[in-house]
Amino acid sequence: MSTGYARNYPPGMTSDQTPAITRFAPSPTGHLHIGGARTALFCWAYARRTGGRFILRIEDTDRARSSEDAARGILEDLAWLGIGWDDGPEFGGFGGDERGVGPFHQSRRLELYNARFEELIEQGIAYPAFETPDELNAMRAEAEAAKRTFVYRQRAEYDHAAAVERAKTEEHVLRFRMPERDVTVHDEVLGDVVFPYAELDDLVIRKRDGFPTYHFAVCVDDGLMGVTHVLRGQEHLNNTPKHVRIFEALGFGVPAFAHMPLIFNTDGSKMSKRDKDKAAKKAARDAKLEDHPSPGVTADGFLTWLGDKQAQLGRDALSELADAMGLALPEIDVEDFRSAGYLPTVVNNFIALLGWNPGVRDVDGNEIDRFDEAFLAEHFDLGRIGKSNAKFDREKLLAFNADTIQHGMNDAAFAETWLAWAERFDAELAMWAKADAARWAIAATAARPRAKTLKDAREAIEFAMIADDAIAYVFEGKATKKAMLKGEPTGLETLREFAPSLGTIDDWTPAGIEGAIQAFTDAKGLNMGKIAQPLRVAITGTTVSPPLGETLVLVGRESAVARVGRCLEAGAEVKNEPSP
């Protein structure tokens, strides 16, 4: 306490009992990373859980790398996840500035920072420094050569008044004079962490271009916006002692911190955009590709990319390449999971489990690990955040997604969700869906029990989207041969017998069709499989499809008759050839 540390809730009370003001503060330099999504989710959930507020703030003080497009993309991804902010930029019904603590773009808050800079300069806490980047690099190199940690300090003979005078005409940065005391960071996850003064240097708080650095802007904003709890990744832990001192110098209370474990790939590497290039390069090499499928990329450019481990292809070029190779790129950003057909609730559920668990059991005494946002809003707490890093297991995510599609929603909800997805990510499928609403309902019923993602749901009904003559009846492959050519009678023969009934089924619905097939097998004393598989091959060209009733309704009676006819024709030729 002697260090001036102040919590925003009374001592002895757990932070969970006080309404918390949290914030998510992305810098708009790219898409929302899945790790960032977890941070946002936890901040959101904690604010909800405690009946507080969740703020969204755009940290765009890096003028070169920030963009409005990126900011909008992040907002959209958050909205898709269902992470709504109470204060922040206006976006689709979210956001706004009820409490008057905005604006929420740091680039629009410059006068706020400037006022603070003036105060701190007057107090001698902030001071101008004139070293050029080159000079600093030289100093760092020198320290490294001498095996010392480089720590920038104000010189003993530093003349503040003279420096301020000089700063009026000369380019400079502003540095923060670090108080000469060790700092103890009180962390809700890690406990107390002590940082020796010797490790803390006089950091830059205003850049040469006049913009505040991240460290400074974050503290001013968190202070001004009344943030009580800072939840962020553990990579920020080493920044925290600096922030503590800045908060104190600014006269703000120090918020509570909760540093969360990091998320990595299963192999221990960082989850980075480069992973996509890596996967694509490997696949391209395996396929011995020599050119990029789209004209936007030259063969030379492609080969250069292929040979350079660091090289990255544009987002679109990369996905075109992956599509051409039938490769699924590793998902890294929220957008990736979205386009791959994961459900937002499942994504939230899964990432929440990376470093946190509810510690709640169901009636059987098993731990609850499947939950939605509402559950998080009710149960999320800081005390159950883990300390050790986690690996992102896509197999488990996929299993969760499949489970929710197959058991957590009904056909109607799936039909709607699937169509909304298709409208954004699969125009062809969306067009097919809207051409026939009744058919789409059946498609959803047929696809849902087999779909792990919205994207692969299409595979289950693809046979209905193709033209009748697009199916080649080759009768190769073990399963097909067994279904069509083996046994006595053969599948083809049974199919030939059954074929005329297709035209006489009055009730052309899944149930009506199944009934007709049942009647056929009963009359002939056959097993269901004896007619089901040949019929399936005739309709879809494969031995795998949804239940026959649904399969037939999806293609329609006319196509069904045509396909069976073509199949029997092809079968007649095969039968005349000597069997191998």
Place this chain on the structure above:
RNA sequence: GGCCCCAUCGUCUAGUCUGGUCCAGGACACCAGGUUUUCAUCCUGGUAACGCGGGUUCGAAUCCCGCUGGGGUCACCA
């Protein structure tokens, strides 16, 4: 390299604070059976972990120390 954080099944984790009920529980994956007209689902069962070494204690996954291993961070990026 300096500083900081971490350490339970292959993976996510429960249990660690308040040592015994833990020859360690759940989930995903995997393996073996079963249901099913195909596929998928579903049901049953199984394999699998307290990093190592010292302490403290009647007793340690749980407390202490060391080691090893992993990670983070050392910008006028955030």
